[in-house]
Amino acid sequence: MEEVIKKGTTIQSLEVGMGILETIAKQGRPLKFTDIQELTQITKSNLYKYLNTFTQLGILYRYKDTGEYVLGSKLIEYGMAAVDQENVIDRITPFIHEINERFSNTVLFSSWTNNGPMIVRELNKNRGINIGAQIGTLLPIRSASGKLFFAFMDEQMSREWKEKEFMQIPQEKIEFLKDECRIIREKEISFAREPLVPSVSSVAIPVLNYQKKLLGSVTVVGFSESIPQDENNELSQFLLSISKEISASFGYKLQVK
Missing domain, CATH: 3.30.450.40 (GAF domain)
Structure with a gap:
Protein backbone atom coordinates (compact mmCIF):
# COMPACT_ATOMS: atom_id res chain seq x y z
CA MET A 1 0.00 0.00 0.00
CA GLU A 2 2.81 2.36 0.90
CA GLU A 3 4.31 1.75 -2.52
CA VAL A 4 1.10 2.74 -4.32
CA ILE A 5 0.64 6.09 -2.57
CA LYS A 6 4.32 6.99 -2.56
CA LYS A 7 4.97 10.37 -4.20
CA GLY A 8 5.82 10.01 -7.85
CA THR A 9 4.49 6.48 -8.08
CA THR A 10 1.59 5.88 -10.48
CA ILE A 11 -0.49 2.99 -11.75
CA GLN A 12 0.20 2.86 -15.46
CA SER A 13 -2.99 1.01 -16.39
CA LEU A 14 -5.06 3.75 -14.75
CA GLU A 15 -3.15 6.39 -16.68
CA VAL A 16 -3.82 4.54 -19.91
CA GLY A 17 -7.49 4.15 -19.06
CA MET A 18 -7.90 7.83 -18.23
CA GLY A 19 -6.14 8.68 -21.48
CA ILE A 20 -8.75 6.67 -23.39
CA LEU A 21 -11.60 8.50 -21.62
CA GLU A 22 -9.98 11.87 -22.27
CA THR A 23 -9.62 11.02 -25.95
CA ILE A 24 -13.31 10.12 -26.23
CA ALA A 25 -14.36 13.23 -24.28
CA LYS A 26 -12.28 15.56 -26.47
CA GLN A 27 -13.89 14.30 -29.68
CA GLY A 28 -17.34 15.28 -28.44
CA ARG A 29 -19.09 12.68 -30.60
CA PRO A 30 -19.76 8.91 -30.59
CA LEU A 31 -16.69 6.92 -31.64
CA LYS A 32 -16.34 3.47 -33.13
CA PHE A 33 -13.77 1.00 -31.83
CA THR A 34 -11.58 1.63 -34.88
CA ASP A 35 -11.74 5.41 -34.29
CA ILE A 36 -10.57 5.03 -30.70
CA GLN A 37 -7.85 2.57 -31.69
CA GLU A 38 -6.56 4.97 -34.34
CA LEU A 39 -6.56 7.91 -31.93
CA THR A 40 -4.95 6.09 -29.00
CA GLN A 41 -2.70 3.65 -30.88
CA ILE A 42 -3.40 1.03 -28.19
CA THR A 43 -3.35 -2.59 -29.36
CA LYS A 44 -6.79 -3.92 -30.24
CA SER A 45 -6.74 -6.67 -27.60
CA ASN A 46 -5.83 -4.27 -24.78
CA LEU A 47 -8.22 -1.57 -25.99
CA TYR A 48 -11.09 -4.05 -26.04
CA LYS A 49 -10.41 -4.91 -22.38
CA TYR A 50 -10.43 -1.26 -21.35
CA LEU A 51 -13.61 -0.42 -23.30
CA ASN A 52 -15.40 -3.53 -22.08
CA THR A 53 -14.50 -2.76 -18.46
CA PHE A 54 -15.55 0.90 -18.72
CA THR A 55 -18.83 -0.11 -20.37
CA GLN A 56 -19.66 -2.64 -17.65
CA LEU A 57 -18.95 0.01 -14.99
CA GLY A 58 -21.20 2.57 -16.71
CA ILE A 59 -18.25 4.89 -17.37
CA LEU A 60 -18.80 4.41 -21.09
CA TYR A 61 -21.99 3.60 -22.98
CA ARG A 62 -21.99 1.53 -26.18
CA TYR A 63 -24.83 1.93 -28.67
CA LYS A 64 -26.19 -1.49 -29.56
CA ASP A 65 -27.12 -0.58 -33.12
CA THR A 66 -23.89 1.16 -34.20
CA GLY A 67 -21.35 -0.12 -31.66
CA GLU A 68 -20.22 3.46 -31.04
CA TYR A 69 -18.98 4.60 -27.63
CA VAL A 70 -19.88 7.74 -25.65
CA LEU A 71 -19.30 8.84 -22.08
CA GLY A 72 -21.62 6.93 -19.74
CA SER A 73 -24.04 7.93 -16.99
CA LYS A 74 -21.55 7.13 -14.22
CA LEU A 75 -19.23 9.88 -15.46
CA ILE A 76 -22.18 12.25 -15.48
CA GLU A 77 -22.79 11.43 -11.82
CA TYR A 78 -19.12 12.07 -11.03
CA GLY A 79 -19.18 15.31 -12.97
CA MET A 80 -22.26 16.60 -11.20
CA ALA A 81 -20.71 15.78 -7.84
CA ALA A 82 -17.51 17.57 -8.81
Whole structure:
Protein backbone atom coordinates (compact mmCIF):
# COMPACT_ATOMS: atom_id res chain seq x y z
CA MET A 1 0.00 0.00 0.00
CA GLU A 2 2.81 2.36 0.90
CA GLU A 3 4.31 1.75 -2.52
CA VAL A 4 1.10 2.74 -4.32
CA ILE A 5 0.64 6.09 -2.57
CA LYS A 6 4.32 6.99 -2.56
CA LYS A 7 4.97 10.37 -4.20
CA GLY A 8 5.82 10.01 -7.85
CA THR A 9 4.49 6.48 -8.08
CA THR A 10 1.59 5.88 -10.48
CA ILE A 11 -0.49 2.99 -11.75
CA GLN A 12 0.20 2.86 -15.46
CA SER A 13 -2.99 1.01 -16.39
CA LEU A 14 -5.06 3.75 -14.75
CA GLU A 15 -3.15 6.39 -16.68
CA VAL A 16 -3.82 4.54 -19.91
CA GLY A 17 -7.49 4.15 -19.06
CA MET A 18 -7.90 7.83 -18.23
CA GLY A 19 -6.14 8.68 -21.48
CA ILE A 20 -8.75 6.67 -23.39
CA LEU A 21 -11.60 8.50 -21.62
CA GLU A 22 -9.98 11.87 -22.27
CA THR A 23 -9.62 11.02 -25.95
CA ILE A 24 -13.31 10.12 -26.23
CA ALA A 25 -14.36 13.23 -24.28
CA LYS A 26 -12.28 15.56 -26.47
CA GLN A 27 -13.89 14.30 -29.68
CA GLY A 28 -17.34 15.28 -28.44
CA ARG A 29 -19.09 12.68 -30.60
CA PRO A 30 -19.76 8.91 -30.59
CA LEU A 31 -16.69 6.92 -31.64
CA LYS A 32 -16.34 3.47 -33.13
CA PHE A 33 -13.77 1.00 -31.83
CA THR A 34 -11.58 1.63 -34.88
CA ASP A 35 -11.74 5.41 -34.29
CA ILE A 36 -10.57 5.03 -30.70
CA GLN A 37 -7.85 2.57 -31.69
CA GLU A 38 -6.56 4.97 -34.34
CA LEU A 39 -6.56 7.91 -31.93
CA THR A 40 -4.95 6.09 -29.00
CA GLN A 41 -2.70 3.65 -30.88
CA ILE A 42 -3.40 1.03 -28.19
CA THR A 43 -3.35 -2.59 -29.36
CA LYS A 44 -6.79 -3.92 -30.24
CA SER A 45 -6.74 -6.67 -27.60
CA ASN A 46 -5.83 -4.27 -24.78
CA LEU A 47 -8.22 -1.57 -25.99
CA TYR A 48 -11.09 -4.05 -26.04
CA LYS A 49 -10.41 -4.91 -22.38
CA TYR A 50 -10.43 -1.26 -21.35
CA LEU A 51 -13.61 -0.42 -23.30
CA ASN A 52 -15.40 -3.53 -22.08
CA THR A 53 -14.50 -2.76 -18.46
CA PHE A 54 -15.55 0.90 -18.72
CA THR A 55 -18.83 -0.11 -20.37
CA GLN A 56 -19.66 -2.64 -17.65
CA LEU A 57 -18.95 0.01 -14.99
CA GLY A 58 -21.20 2.57 -16.71
CA ILE A 59 -18.25 4.89 -17.37
CA LEU A 60 -18.80 4.41 -21.09
CA TYR A 61 -21.99 3.60 -22.98
CA ARG A 62 -21.99 1.53 -26.18
CA TYR A 63 -24.83 1.93 -28.67
CA LYS A 64 -26.19 -1.49 -29.56
CA ASP A 65 -27.12 -0.58 -33.12
CA THR A 66 -23.89 1.16 -34.20
CA GLY A 67 -21.35 -0.12 -31.66
CA GLU A 68 -20.22 3.46 -31.04
CA TYR A 69 -18.98 4.60 -27.63
CA VAL A 70 -19.88 7.74 -25.65
CA LEU A 71 -19.30 8.84 -22.08
CA GLY A 72 -21.62 6.93 -19.74
CA SER A 73 -24.04 7.93 -16.99
CA LYS A 74 -21.55 7.13 -14.22
CA LEU A 75 -19.23 9.88 -15.46
CA ILE A 76 -22.18 12.25 -15.48
CA GLU A 77 -22.79 11.43 -11.82
CA TYR A 78 -19.12 12.07 -11.03
CA GLY A 79 -19.18 15.31 -12.97
CA MET A 80 -22.26 16.60 -11.20
CA ALA A 81 -20.71 15.78 -7.84
CA ALA A 82 -17.51 17.57 -8.81
CA VAL A 83 -19.31 20.81 -9.67
CA ASP A 84 -21.83 20.47 -6.85
CA GLN A 85 -24.65 19.73 -9.31
CA GLU A 86 -25.90 17.00 -7.01
CA ASN A 87 -27.35 19.88 -5.02
CA VAL A 88 -29.71 20.47 -7.96
CA ILE A 89 -31.02 16.92 -7.74
CA ASP A 90 -31.34 17.14 -3.95
CA ARG A 91 -33.36 20.31 -4.28
CA ILE A 92 -35.71 19.09 -7.00
CA THR A 93 -36.30 15.59 -5.59
CA PRO A 94 -39.23 16.62 -3.32
CA PHE A 95 -40.90 18.31 -6.29
CA ILE A 96 -40.41 15.21 -8.45
CA HIS A 97 -42.11 13.11 -5.78
CA GLU A 98 -44.93 15.65 -5.49
CA ILE A 99 -45.56 15.58 -9.25
CA ASN A 100 -45.45 11.79 -9.33
CA GLU A 101 -47.85 11.44 -6.39
CA ARG A 102 -50.36 13.88 -7.84
CA PHE A 103 -50.44 12.64 -11.43
CA SER A 104 -49.09 9.05 -11.18
CA ASN A 105 -46.88 9.50 -14.26
CA THR A 106 -43.16 8.92 -14.73
CA VAL A 107 -41.06 11.96 -13.81
CA LEU A 108 -37.54 12.50 -15.17
CA PHE A 109 -34.76 14.98 -14.52
CA SER A 110 -32.35 15.60 -17.40
CA SER A 111 -29.01 17.39 -17.37
CA TRP A 112 -26.71 18.63 -20.13
CA THR A 113 -23.75 16.59 -21.44
CA ASN A 114 -21.41 17.07 -24.38
CA ASN A 115 -23.60 14.70 -26.36
CA GLY A 116 -26.89 16.38 -25.49
CA PRO A 117 -29.43 16.21 -22.64
CA MET A 118 -29.24 13.00 -20.62
CA ILE A 119 -31.67 11.51 -18.10
CA VAL A 120 -29.95 11.45 -14.69
CA ARG A 121 -32.94 10.83 -12.40
CA GLU A 122 -36.11 8.80 -12.87
CA LEU A 123 -39.15 8.23 -10.68
CA ASN A 124 -41.47 5.66 -12.19
CA LYS A 125 -43.95 3.81 -10.00
CA ASN A 126 -45.66 2.15 -12.94
CA ARG A 127 -42.97 -0.13 -14.37
CA GLY A 128 -45.49 -1.55 -16.84
CA ILE A 129 -45.18 1.55 -19.04
CA ASN A 130 -42.39 1.56 -21.60
CA ILE A 131 -41.44 5.22 -21.83
CA GLY A 132 -38.57 4.54 -24.21
CA ALA A 133 -35.98 6.04 -21.86
CA GLN A 134 -34.06 5.36 -18.66
CA ILE A 135 -31.16 6.83 -16.70
CA GLY A 136 -28.30 7.42 -19.12
CA THR A 137 -30.56 7.88 -22.16
CA LEU A 138 -29.65 10.81 -24.42
CA LEU A 139 -32.80 12.65 -25.44
CA PRO A 140 -33.49 13.83 -29.00
CA ILE A 141 -34.10 17.46 -29.81
CA ARG A 142 -37.77 16.82 -30.61
CA SER A 143 -38.52 15.41 -27.15
CA ALA A 144 -40.04 17.77 -24.58
CA SER A 145 -36.70 17.97 -22.74
CA GLY A 146 -34.76 18.32 -25.98
CA LYS A 147 -36.86 21.30 -27.00
CA LEU A 148 -36.15 22.98 -23.65
CA PHE A 149 -32.41 22.54 -24.09
CA PHE A 150 -32.71 23.84 -27.65
CA ALA A 151 -34.61 26.86 -26.38
CA PHE A 152 -32.49 27.76 -23.35
CA MET A 153 -29.03 26.20 -23.75
CA ASP A 154 -26.07 28.41 -24.61
CA GLU A 155 -25.58 28.41 -28.40
CA GLN A 156 -21.85 27.75 -28.24
CA MET A 157 -22.26 24.74 -25.96
CA SER A 158 -25.13 23.19 -27.90
CA ARG A 159 -24.15 23.99 -31.51
CA GLU A 160 -22.67 20.59 -32.39
CA TRP A 161 -25.59 18.75 -30.79
CA LYS A 162 -28.10 20.84 -32.73
CA GLU A 163 -26.28 20.32 -36.02
CA LYS A 164 -26.21 16.57 -35.50
CA GLU A 165 -29.90 16.45 -34.53
CA PHE A 166 -30.92 18.65 -37.50
CA MET A 167 -29.34 16.13 -39.88
CA GLN A 168 -32.10 13.71 -38.89
CA ILE A 169 -34.99 16.15 -39.35
CA PRO A 170 -36.58 17.46 -42.60
CA GLN A 171 -35.86 21.17 -43.18
CA GLU A 172 -39.50 22.23 -42.86
CA LYS A 173 -39.70 20.57 -39.44
CA ILE A 174 -36.51 22.33 -38.34
CA GLU A 175 -38.11 25.70 -39.07
CA PHE A 176 -41.25 24.66 -37.20
CA LEU A 177 -39.08 23.55 -34.25
CA LYS A 178 -37.29 26.91 -34.19
CA ASP A 179 -40.62 28.73 -34.09
CA GLU A 180 -41.85 26.42 -31.36
CA CYS A 181 -38.73 27.07 -29.27
CA ARG A 182 -39.31 30.80 -29.39
CA ILE A 183 -42.70 30.16 -27.76
CA ILE A 184 -41.08 27.79 -25.24
CA ARG A 185 -38.65 30.52 -24.15
CA GLU A 186 -41.61 32.82 -23.56
CA LYS A 187 -43.95 30.37 -21.80
CA GLU A 188 -41.26 28.22 -20.13
CA ILE A 189 -43.00 24.91 -20.79
CA SER A 190 -42.52 22.34 -23.55
CA PHE A 191 -44.70 19.61 -25.09
CA ALA A 192 -43.88 16.61 -27.29
CA ARG A 193 -46.34 14.20 -28.89
CA GLU A 194 -45.01 10.62 -28.94
CA PRO A 195 -41.34 11.57 -29.61
CA LEU A 196 -39.80 8.19 -28.64
CA VAL A 197 -42.52 5.57 -28.24
CA PRO A 198 -46.00 5.34 -29.84
CA SER A 199 -48.82 6.37 -27.46
CA VAL A 200 -46.33 7.91 -24.97
CA SER A 201 -46.00 11.71 -24.80
CA SER A 202 -44.26 14.20 -22.54
CA VAL A 203 -44.34 17.68 -21.06
CA ALA A 204 -41.29 19.41 -19.59
CA ILE A 205 -40.39 22.46 -17.51
CA PRO A 206 -36.99 24.15 -17.15
CA VAL A 207 -34.92 24.53 -13.99
CA LEU A 208 -33.33 27.98 -14.30
CA ASN A 209 -30.91 29.88 -12.09
CA TYR A 210 -30.57 33.61 -11.37
CA GLN A 211 -28.80 34.13 -14.72
CA LYS A 212 -31.59 32.29 -16.54
CA LYS A 213 -29.08 29.53 -17.19
CA LEU A 214 -30.67 26.12 -17.73
CA LEU A 215 -29.65 23.71 -14.97
CA GLY A 216 -31.83 20.88 -16.28
CA SER A 217 -35.38 19.89 -17.14
CA VAL A 218 -38.14 18.12 -15.25
CA THR A 219 -40.25 16.00 -17.58
CA VAL A 220 -43.54 14.17 -17.03
CA VAL A 221 -44.02 11.16 -19.31
CA GLY A 222 -47.14 9.03 -19.73
CA PHE A 223 -49.79 7.73 -22.09
CA SER A 224 -50.67 10.42 -24.61
CA GLU A 225 -54.23 10.86 -23.38
CA SER A 226 -52.94 11.83 -19.92
CA ILE A 227 -50.31 14.32 -21.14
CA PRO A 228 -51.41 17.84 -22.15
CA GLN A 229 -50.53 19.47 -25.46
CA ASP A 230 -50.76 23.08 -24.27
CA GLU A 231 -50.60 25.14 -21.10
CA ASN A 232 -54.40 25.30 -20.66
CA ASN A 233 -54.55 22.14 -18.58
CA GLU A 234 -54.46 21.25 -14.87
CA LEU A 235 -51.16 19.37 -15.19
CA SER A 236 -49.59 22.17 -17.24
CA GLN A 237 -50.65 24.84 -14.74
CA PHE A 238 -49.39 22.74 -11.85
CA LEU A 239 -46.04 22.22 -13.59
CA LEU A 240 -45.72 25.93 -14.36
CA SER A 241 -46.29 26.67 -10.68
CA ILE A 242 -43.75 24.04 -9.64
CA SER A 243 -41.26 25.37 -12.20
CA LYS A 244 -41.44 28.87 -10.70
CA GLU A 245 -40.91 27.46 -7.22
CA ILE A 246 -37.94 25.28 -8.20
CA SER A 247 -36.22 27.99 -10.24
CA ALA A 248 -36.87 30.59 -7.54
CA SER A 249 -34.86 28.44 -5.16
CA PHE A 250 -31.90 28.94 -7.53
CA GLY A 251 -32.46 32.70 -7.63
CA TYR A 252 -34.46 32.94 -10.86
CA LYS A 253 -37.15 35.57 -10.99
CA LEU A 254 -39.94 35.29 -13.54
CA GLN A 255 -39.97 38.30 -15.85
CA VAL A 256 -43.17 40.29 -15.44
CA LYS A 257 -44.33 42.02 -18.62
